[in-house]
Amino acid sequence: MSQLLRQHIEKITPLTDSEFTYILSHFTPKKYKKHQFLVQEDAPVPNDFFVTKGLLKASYTNLNDGKEHILQFAWEDWWITDYQAYFNETASSLTIDCIEDVEVLCLSLHNREKICAELHKIEHFFRRKSNAGYVALQRRILSLLNSSAEERYHQLLVTYPQLFQRVPKTLIAAYLGVSRETLSRFSK
Amino acid sequence: MSQLLRQHIEKITPLTDSEFTYILSHFTPKKYKKHQFLVQEDAPVPNDFFVTKGLLKASYTNLNDGKEHILQFAWEDWWITDYQAYFNETASSLTIDCIEDVEVLCLSLHNREKICAELHKIEHFFRRKSNAGYVALQRRILSLLNSSAEERYHQLLVTYPQLFQRVPKTLIAAYLGVSRETLSRFSK
Numbered sequence: 001m002s003q004l005l006r007q008h009i010e011k012i013t014p015l016t017d018s019e020f021t022y023i024l025s026h027f028t029p030k031k032y033k034k035h036q037f038l039v040q041e042d043a044p045v046p047n048d049f050f051v052t053k054g055l056l057k058a059s060y061t062n063l064n065d066g067k068e069h070i071l072q073f074a075w076e077d078w079w080i081t082d083y084q085a086y087f088n089e090t091a092s093s094l095t096i097d098c099i100e101d102v103e104v105l106c107l108s109l110h111n112r113e114k115i116c117a118e119l120h121k122i123e124h125f126f127r128r129k130s131n132a133g134y135v136a137l138q139r140r141i142l143s144l145l146n147s148s149a150e151e152r153y154h155q156l157l158v159t160y161p162q163l164f165q166r167v168p169k170t171l172i173a174a175y176l177g178v179s180r181e182t183l184s185r186f187s188k
Numbered sequence: 189m190s191q192l193l194r195q196h197i198e199k200i201t202p203l204t205d206s207e208f209t210y211i212l213s214h215f216t217p218k219k220y221k222k223h224q225f226l227v228q229e230d231a232p233v234p235n236d237f238f239v240t241k242g243l244l245k246a247s248y249t250n251l252n253d254g255k256e257h258i259l260q261f262a263w264e265d266w267w268i269t270d271y272q273a274y275f276n277e278t279a280s281s282l283t284i285d286c287i288e289d290v291e292v293l294c295l296s297l298h299n300r301e302k303i304c305a306e307l308h309k310i311e312h313f314f315r316r317k318s319n320a321g322y323v324a325l326q327r328r329i330l331s332l333l334n335s336s337a338e339e340r341y342h343q344l345l346v347t348y349p350q351l352f353q354r355v356p357k358t359l360i361a362a363y364l365g366v367s368r369e370t371l372s373r374f375s376k
Contacts, residue, residue, distance in 0.1 A: 060330050069333040071326065084323045093330075116315065120308045123315055127304065130318035135272045137325035138259060142248050142281075144332045145257040145365050177333050 001029065001052035005105055008050070008077055012128050013121045023122060026111035032102045038080075039096035045085035047106040051078050054102030055166050058082065058094050059174065070175040073099075073163060079129070099167060149178045153186040189217065189240035189291055196238070196265055200316050201309045211310060214299035220290045226268075227284035233273035235294040239266050242290030243354050246270065246282050247362070258363040261287075261351060267317070287355060337366045341374040 005027070006020050015023070027050070032038060038056065039045055049056075051074050058072040058080055071094065074080035082094040086109060116123040143152055153176055157164060164172070173183040193215070194208050203211070215238070220226060226244065227233055237244075239262050246260040246268055259282065262268035270282040274297060304311040331340055341364055345352060352360065361371040 060334060062334055069330065071330060071333075083319070083326060087319050087323060116312065120311060123308060123311045124304065127311055127315035127318060130315060130322055131271070131275050134318055134322050134325060135275060137322060137329060138271060140329055141325060141332065142257065142259060144329065145259075146248060146250055 001103055001105070004052050004077060005050055009122075009125050012125045015121070019119065019121075023115055023119070024105075026115050027105040027107050030104055030106055032098045032104070034098050034101050036102075037095065037097045038102075038104070039082055039085075039092050039094060041093065041095050042091045044089070045082045045092045046108050048079055048081040048083075048086055048109075048112065049074075049096075049104040049106055051076055051080065052103045052105060054098060054100040056080055056096055056098050056102055057171060058096045060094055068174050069177065070171060073167065073171075073175065075162075075166070099171070144177075149176050149182065150186050152176050153178075153183065189293070192240050192265060193238055193293055197310075197313050200313045203309070207307065207309075211303055211307070214303050215293040215295050218292055218294055220286045220292070222286050222289050224290075225283065225285045226290075226292070227270055227273075227280050227282060229281065229283050230279045232277070233270045233280045234296050236267055236269040236271075236274055236297075236300065237262075237284075237292040237294055239264055239268065240291045240293060242286060242288040244268055244284055244286050244290055245359060246284045248282055256362050257365065258359060261355065261359075261363065263350075263354070287359070332365075337364050337370065338374050340364050341366075341371065
């Protein structure tokens with residue numbers, strides 16, 4: 001599973017074997033079962049998670065109506081956490097739990113800052129990842145402002161066809177911000 | 189106006205005089221009049237802009253109904269560009285124009301990558317800025333999914349009261365994704 005992390009970093013910057021061994025020593029591998037929580041609401045968020053196996057979601061539950069809004073899915077080769085809580089060392093406003101059995105490599109904020117300070121190329125890697133994440137979120141905001149739910153459904157289907165194989169329709173509806181019934185109409 | 193940039197960077201990392209002089213030499217100052225465009229749709233986006241004076245907006249116009257959706261406002265001490273087009277060197281899907289007379293410091297992608305590669309502390313600065321931007325966009329997505337337009341109006345009023353002094357109500361409506369008439373009801 002560590003090879004996936006190495007390939008992931010090397011898409012942006014090459015590493016020597018000893019550099020990668022050193023970087024990897026700052027991650028902790030963990031396994032979770034389907035339905036288990038990695039992050040619970042109101043709890044501290046010490047780790048960012050690089051997914052090496054399985055599928056997770058980050059969601060927010062509205063306290064007034066109990067409705068779940070999904071902010072993000074993540075699977076192999078993706079990162080997920082409550083970044084607001086992680087970077088600012090505050091309590092989580094999100095819940096992160098497993099849609100499938102999951103294996104992750106955990107990176108604490110302390111270790112992230114440590115390897116970024118020690119290895120310029122790792123600081124470069126995380127800057128490039130963060131820039132790409134920022135662009136993806138800007139696109140999602142534009143799509144929320146500018147596209148209908150049905151258009152967003154079709155964009156999602158074209159961009160991430162595998163999501164539709166792996167994620168229950170109820171959760172895709174919660175990601176798009178529509179009811180399960182509305183979603184059924186789109187997929188006809 | 190360059191002092192604003194120095195203070196802005198030094199909130200994250202201290203600089204020597206010679207470091208700052210070197211960094212600043214990679215920026216080009218420009219002035220624009222109210223209503224002038226910094227970025228036009230379908231054009232290349234060679235620069236990111238650090239605002240030293242004035243107020244701008246980044247927006248997307250729906251080709252079908254001609255409706256303008258505002259993605260971002262920016263004023264003194266903020267950055268603005270079409271980041272998707274800038275980082276990927278593609279044509280802009282956004283328009284960026286001036287709501288007031290504006291002064292900016294322009295940073296080309298080439299120069300950004302150059303000073304990041306040459307100065308580890310600048311790579312650190314931009315990583316930290318990008319992380320903060322990512323968190324802000326996640327919050328905006330959650331608020332679009334989870335809050336009513338009226339709740340978003342009040343969040344905006346509390347977070348950026350000065351915006352309501354400087355920006356016409358029509359543009360605030362375009363940012364919130366509501367009509368001018370709906371906005372008037374919120375502000376009663």
